[in-house]
Amino acid sequence: MENKNKVIKKIGIIAVAAAVIFFTGMNVIATDKKVETKKTETVNSYKENIVIASKADAKTLDPQRTIDTTSNKTIRLIFNGLLSLDKDLNVQPCLAESWEAVDDTNTIFHLKKGVKFHNGDTMTAEDVKFSIDRARVSNQTSYLFKPITEVTVIDENTVKITTEKPFGPLLTNLAQTQGCIVSKRAVQEVGEENFFQHPVGTGQYKFKEWIPGDRIIVEAFDDAFQGAPKVRQITMRTITEVSNRMIALETGEADIAFDIGIMDKEAVKKNKDMEFLEVASPSSLYLGFDQTTPEYQNKKLRQAIAYAVDTKVLAEAVFRGSAIAADSPLPKACPAHITPAKQYDQDIEKAKQLMAEAGYKDGLNIELWVNDDGPRTDMCVIMQEQLKAIGINAEIKIFEWGAYVSRTAQPNKQLYLLSWNSTSDGDAALYALFHSSQQGLSGNRSFYKNEKLDEVLDKARYSVNQEERTKLYQEAQEILQEDIPHYTLVYPMLNVAIRKNVKNMIFRNDGYIDVENMYVINEK
Template sequence: MFTFKKGLIFSLMLLLILLFTVGCSESNESSNNQDKNDTEAEENTEDGDTEKAEAKAPQAGGEVVVGVAGDFINLDPILSTSGDDYPFVWGIYDTLVTYNSDLEIQPGLAESWEFPDDTSIVLQLKKGVKFHDGTDFDAEAVKFNIERANSEDSVIPDLRHVEEVEIIDTHTVKLHLSVPDASILLALTERPGLIASPAAIEKDGEEFQRNPVGTGPFKFVSHVPNGELVYEKNEDYWKEEEPYIDKLIFKVMQQETTRINALKSGEVDIIAGISPFSVDSLETAENIKLEMPNSSHRSKAIVFNASMPPFDNLKFRQAVTHAIDRDIIVDTLTNGYGEPLYQIFPNDFWAADPDLKIEYDPEKAKQLLEESGVEDPSFTMLISQQDFYEPMFTDIITEQLAKIGITVETETMEGTAAYQKMWAEKESQAMSSGTAGKPDPHLLMEIWVIADSFFNAGEQTTPEFDELIVAANSTNDQAERAKLYHEINRKQALDEVVNIIPVMSVPIIYVLNDKVHGFTANGLGKSNFNSIWIEE
């Protein structure tokens, strides 16, 4: 049934994996320069985001234009791999499950669920929901989508433990798991939980990505590559009153100054991300407010291929990680809004080890390098042209590693070509990379450290490491999981240095015209615009 070609999938999925760094930035926890008469209070919304609810009632009508740094990779959920695609796909599709700003699980198209045992989950589906093409959302649609997400055509690993999707009745499905999976519900808040129309997929085949159909608040209208994407209101949306606006438009503006000028002139209403050094000037701008989540799950890191010299040498990998002065990098590149990062989880995430720190110790790094026996301590690091923090990030890394005797050559490429070379062709030693957030720690493991992950170019692992990852995902006791992830973090970052060297967290910031309401930035960098409205 699913006939997509792998080459096509990859070429479509690569463009924006790291593009988030072009526009990640910060503001104060509350928006600046807002109307002093607006009285705001925190509330959890039905779709899971914590929004600021103004005293004024939402107004219906109008259109919102969002300025973005780059186009999406793919609007087909099983072919998209960039966190930057979420603002695009969340308008078209609903997820089976969602979460609020604290990453607490909330109902979506699945209005309730239960676990009969450790290896099954029963989902009760919402009734009366229709896809944009008029077909019914039901258990058959859920079975179709989950099986498609697990097919060989998919690039999504999150539901690999789902062995069977059993239809109990028209609005009840039972997922049978091969092993206990603590991440299964939060996996359904991600791409595999985005439900597309089976009828539209069967009708359009590979062309579905160009005419996507879901149950979401907006319908796809048109797309001009690297130009603009236009959505219109779904008049039959199952959430009462939403969406408020009649049209949602994304305009691609690669230069940040262009996006900022467009916001000031009124050409766009929202900028989806700015650099840290633009914050100060925008805080005092008229009719503009800034939004930022309380914490950021996005980061900058060095990823490498552990099957290639010199990264196949443990002592060499350890030398690199101790030679990096993370504090200097953060101070130089984030304008005071970032943090040093020593593990793949953000510092305030429940799975992070608060005691784990990698000391900047060039003398120790020199000793490790000597012990490594590497005769030619040098490597080439790829840089994506779409990355805001480049080439500054790699320049600093290069300078720091040179101090212990490691030579770094850089190769700057267009984003798609860089990712193709690093992960599809596996021909590069290392790459300056960004990491996007996930609501459950195991989902991040699936991306970066599971041996057969697409992004683990060297397929690096150890039996003990694998056993710990399985154990941490096999219990629902968060305290026990946290203890296991602390051990995993230490092995990943220090003992084995598996696949990735985290360096710094990067801030996430959106800039809005102050007439835009109903939006709150998401800590994963995957905010949606489904509940926004315009004050006229």
């Protein structure tokens, strides 16, 4: 207990600027918090141009090339999918107005008629087929759509999707960012490799300008099938420092700011001009062990590191009530979550014993990789200190976010800190991270392979029986917690802060915002 208090005290200053900041995840889901509308505003009082502050720049604006939530936040302004998810996680119509299952492996989708792309073209079944076929083969998105074997155009407004086996998460996956529908003609005109800079979708906002590292600007698309938006232009500003995002919000330079620092939380709540929104999420932050790096092939070393790390200290010192210590690789927000039998409550003596059994009685020098993010680097400083207690000297290496995403997708790397944001379905939360077919960019960055786990995840993926799927995901958690290809540290809360003149914005449990009916009142 004395050591824990000492660590918390030591890290207190470091954690002052900590924010709940998370990336790499993908997917749209969960409960929402909505800023209520008052009926006293007039049309001419609306603010036409707003700024949303984000901690990092997008890597891509192509929905079939995305793997991180920062990119997804802008992509979702520009594109729509066949389906969407409501606040209760139910699948809802979007570009598809209805659908029916012909049998266990064939589903027919009826498209909304007259939907326009930003280039003026009318969306047809050919665009839908083209988009889903792209998603099936993309390295970044195939984990969601690989079971789809064929997309058949029945007529201009009807498509049939065929899967190799009954595919439980089909509808949920089609509602994700990676399932958004792109303009076939636009992709062919600019080329597959250039579309990420020239996106054309059906969303309420069309792409205008991208100044890398600084801002992305989208403008209103008045022919959107949802109706013309009241906000005429949205600028996604990259403001990497959490304190600067807070300043931008306070001064009115920004109207909405993602990932406000934990120490700024109370300040936002006390400010009559601002509002703080925070939600539990189906996401996790983890310590990854690359199985292609010889020392991390040793399970006893992996377990020793886990026993040396006190996740409760991480949750308390860095997140201060905005995260909880993890007990499973599947987040608590997922219905199939259990607390596996194997747990790694901090036990230094046990960790030292495992170090000796692993062949590292005299200690070990390693690198601990992290991206340039305040809370994550704070976590690494804490873990660096904790690992010293078992003879591990960890040198912290900090990378820019874009470079980090690319580096961690490669084999032969050191210990690394990363997060995963998913839907509440176990398939999205576990398949990409741990199935051997997903090694590298798709999500399995530890390059883990376990035939038994593959079998369990495949059975769950190809079942439409929810009770059976839940039991299989519970079995998967037991396997993973024992084998520990990565060590799940905390389950975060996600946050966004807004100025109170922002109306009808929905903040969902996946950390995304829904702006379809949003408007902003001019401040006097």
